[in-house]
Amino acid sequence: xxxxxxFLSVIQHLLLIIMCIIAIFPLYWMINSSFKNDSExxxxxxxxxxxxxxxxxxxxxxxxxxxxxxxxxxxAILMTALQLITSLLAGYALVRWKFRGRSFIYTVFSxxxxxxxxxxxxxxxxxxxKLGLNEQILGVVLPFAVSTFxxxxxxxxxxxxxxALVEAARLDGESDFGILLRVILPNIKSTVASLGILxxxxxxxxxxxxxxxxxxxxxxPIQIGLKSFVNSDTNMWGSLMAATTISCLPILIIYxxxxxQVVNSFVRFGIK
Amino acid sequence: xxxSLENNYPLSVSNETPVFRKRxxxxxxxxxxxxPYFYLLPAILLLGIWIYKPLVSTFILAFESxxxxxxxxxxxxxxxxxxxxxxxxDFLTSILNTIFYTVGLFPFSIIIPLLLAVVTHGMMGKxxxxxxxxxxxxxxxxxxxxxxxxRWLFQPSTGLINIALIKMGxxxxxxxxxxxxxxxxxxxxxxxxxxxxxxxxxxxSAALTSVNQDYYEAASLDGSGKFKQFFDITLPLLSPxxxxxxxMSILFxxxxxxxxxxxxxxxxxxxxxxxxxxxxxKDGFSDLNVGLSSAAAxxxxxxxxxxxxxxxxxxxxxxxxxx
Numbered sequence: 405x406x407x408x409x410x411f412l413s414v415i416q417h418l419l420l421i422i423m424c425i426i427a428i429f430p431l432y433w434m435i436n437s438s439f440k441n442d443s444e445x446x447x448x449x450x451x452x453x454x455x456x457x458x459x460x461x462x463x464x465x466x467x468x469x470x471x472x473x474x475x476x477x478x479x480a481i482l483m484t485a486l487q488l489i490t491s492l493l494a495g496y497a498l499v500r501w502k503f504r505g506r507s508f509i510y511t512v513f514s515x516x517x518x519x520x521x522x523x524x525x526x527x528x529x530x531x532x533x534k535l536g537l538n539e540q541i542l543g544v545v546l547p548f549a550v551s552t553f554x555x556x557x558x559x560x561x562x563x564x565x566x567x568a569l570v571e572a573a574r575l576d577g578e579s580d581f582g583i584l585l586r587v588i589l590p591n592i593k594s595t596v597a598s599l600g601i602l603x604x605x606x607x608x609x610x611x612x613x614x615x616x617x618x619x620x621x622x623x624x625p626i627q628i629g630l631k632s633f634v635n636s637d638t639n640m641w642g643s644l645m646a647a648t649t650i651s652c653l654p655i656l657i658i659y660x661x662x663x664x665q666v667v668n669s670f671v672r673f674g675i676k
Numbered sequence: 677x678x679x680s681l682e683n684n685y686p687l688s689v690s691n692e693t694p695v696f697r698k699r700x701x702x703x704x705x706x707x708x709x710x711x712p713y714f715y716l717l718p719a720i721l722l723l724g725i726w727i728y729k730p731l732v733s734t735f736i737l738a739f740e741s742x743x744x745x746x747x748x749x750x751x752x753x754x755x756x757x758x759x760x761x762x763x764x765x766d767f768l769t770s771i772l773n774t775i776f777y778t779v780g781l782f783p784f785s786i787i788i789p790l791l792l793a794v795v796t797h798g799m800m801g802k803x804x805x806x807x808x809x810x811x812x813x814x815x816x817x818x819x820x821x822x823x824x825x826x827r828w829l830f831q832p833s834t835g836l837i838n839i840a841l842i843k844m845g846x847x848x849x850x851x852x853x854x855x856x857x858x859x860x861x862x863x864x865x866x867x868x869x870x871x872x873x874x875x876x877x878x879x880x881s882a883a884l885t886s887v888n889q890d891y892y893e894a895a896s897l898d899g900s901g902k903f904k905q906f907f908d909i910t911l912p913l914l915s916p917x918x919x920x921x922x923x924m925s926i927l928f929x930x931x932x933x934x935x936x937x938x939x940x941x942x943x944x945x946x947x948x949x950x951x952x953x954x955x956x957x958k959d960g961f962s963d964l965n966v967g968l969s970s971a972a973a974x975x976x977x978x979x980x981x982x983x984x985x986x987x988x989x990x991x992x993x994x995x996x997x998x999x
Contacts, residue, residue, distance in 0.1 A: 416795050419795075420792070420795065420796065420807055423792060423811065423873075424807065424810045424811070426870070427810055427811055427813055427814055427870075427873070427874065428810055428813055430814075430822075430825045430826065430829060430870075431813065431817075431825070433825065433828070433829060433836060434824075434825045434828070437828065445834075446834040448836055448839045448840070489718070490718045490719045490722065491719065493715045493716070493718060493719065494715065494716050494718070494719035494720075496715060497711075497712040497713075497715035497716045498712075498716070500712070501711065501712040503709070503712040503713070506712075509716060509720065512720075512723070512728075513719075513723070516723060516727050516728075518927075518977075518980065518981055518984055519727055519728075519731055519977065520930075520931055520953065520976075520977070520980070521931075522931070522934070522953040522956050522957060522973060523731060523734055523956075523973040523974075523976070523977045524726075524727060524730035524731055524733075524734060524973075525957070525960070526730075526733075526734065526737065526744070526960050526966055526969060526970060526973075527729070527730035527733035527734060527737070528726060528730050529961075530744070531725075531730070533746075546722075546726070547726040548726075549718075549722050549726075550718070550719045550722040550723055550726075552723065555719060580711065605816055608818065609816075609817075609818035609819065611818070611819050611820065611934075611935045611938075612934065612935070612957075615938075616961070627818045627819075627820040627821070628820070630820050630821070630824060631820050631823075631939055633824075634820065634823060634824045634827060634939060635939070641828050641831070644824060644828065645824070645825075645828060647824075648821055648824040648825060651818070651820070651821055652817055652818065652821045655816055655817065655818070656816075659813070659816050663809045663812075664805070664809075666812075666816065667808060667809060667812055667878060670812070670815075670875065670878055
């Protein structure tokens with residue numbers, strides 16, 4: 405019986421380890437390939453025998469990588485900031501006061517996830533062009549300046565906030581905005597931070613909209629720039645893997661440093 | 677609930693001196709009444725401009741003909757776009773593919789993650805976290821990053837997968853995964869699924885953490901085995917989460933596959949790997965046929981909304997809630 409149990413546990417771990425390999429081997433192969441030289445890249449060696457940084461040099465010289473990374477950062481940070489601000493205000497109002505149309509507004513917020521971006525991309529594209537915002541960071545960010553997912557997540561958090569603290573602050577003469585800023589916000593810092601991480605990753609990885617709005621290499625976020633590199637019919641696999649490694653480095657670093665918070669924030673907030 | 681922030685404040689609080697009361701209180705009252713709307717204004721405005729208004733526009737454009745050329749205006753054409761949509765062979769293929777992807781993703785979004793969550797749930801301490809953190813990595817990577825890596829692994833002449841398959845003697849000739857109509861679809865499915873496993877695993881793990889352990893102890897005392905416990909306790913208690921994940925999987929599978937189709941195969945070869953959203957994208961931005969694209973968008977928005985409603989109903993009726 406005990407022996408059978410041990411056997412079962414070994415099998416379990418074996419299967420889990422196989423799953424882990426499937427999950428991270430492609431990343432390993434990406435990094436491995438990025439350090440291989442031109443002749444070695446086409447062999448299946450698991451460690452670069454003569455490691456080289458030539459691929460990285462080539463990637464940097466053939467694409468405005470630094471500019472693209474800057475675009476990506478600006479887009480992701482601006483998007484996250486705007487989404488947090490709009491959702492903090494909206495979530496606060498929904499919980500704090502009772503007013504006409506409150507449940508209607510709540511319904512409007514919660515139904516918006518049924519609308520796929522592909523169903524609204526053409527009118528949005530037309531509007532951005534009309535505003536002259538294509539090829540601009542603002543044009544990429546603006547349609548994503550509000551996230552109903554963030555509003556609803558914060559709504560749940562505000563609802564659980566102890567009312568005594570708010571009451572005390574109000575008697576101290578704190579304004580309504582001051583209560584949000586100085587009483588509630590410091591207490592839900594960690595929630596807002598996990599939500600922020602999630603929104604940042606989403607902003608960084610955004611695909612369809614930036615492809616439509618940015619057409620010139622120097623205006624593109626790194627992901628979209630990488631796409632034209634992927635689709636060019638060259639056999640520069642080494643430098644492509646180098647560029648790919650650079651493109652996911654910030655996200656990987658955030659993940660490795662904050663893995664627990666990242667996983668927890670996905671658990672806490674679910675899917676976007 | 678009574679101790680929450682919600683609804684505890686009357687909107688008008690006036691403790692001004694009686695002399696000024698008449699005038700100020702009216703002003704104060706208006707400001708107080710409008711206050712919530714000020715806070716909601718940015719969100720509502722942005723949502724209206726970028727989500728709801730465009731949705732209405734799409735529904736209108738579905739009955740018009742337009743080539744997105746600046747200076748021209750859309751012309752009403754009645755139901756013509758819908759007639760053309762249903763006579764379009766690519767569109768029918770894309771519906772079949774969409775069903776293929778939706779069904780094909782279930783193992784990646786439900787079955788494998790459920791098993792992984794249950795197996796890791798029983799483990800102790802750190803090792804559990806280590807497994808979960810590793811499973812989760814594919815989820816945080818951008819579609820372009822994932823596509824670039826798999827494009828290299830599946831590369832037709834010197835990619836690792838072809839090299840490995842030939843060495844193992846499973847195939848004799850290299851497979852061109854992306855340009856062979858038999859494989860393109862499966863590669864897209866696999867790559868999308870690869871990214872999904874970790875996310876679903878985490879969702880199921882989170883649900884398992886909140887399951888009351890007493891049930892298992894009682895079942896163990898009754899002498900029921902691990903498999904019986906899984907079917908008698910775990911599955912029913914997880915049913916709300918399972919329904920939720922099934923809904924997600926059905927509604928979002930076309931969005932999940934979209935980026936990979938665009939980057940890896942562009943819907944080809946011969947439209948064999950396309951899906952409905954990719955067809956809309958091509959109709960709109962390659963063929964500049966806004967009417968056709970909008971007709972498809974309007975139609976599928978309704979189809980998915982109905983599916984969501986039905987699933988919501990089914991889930992309420994059949995899922996087991998442990999209160």
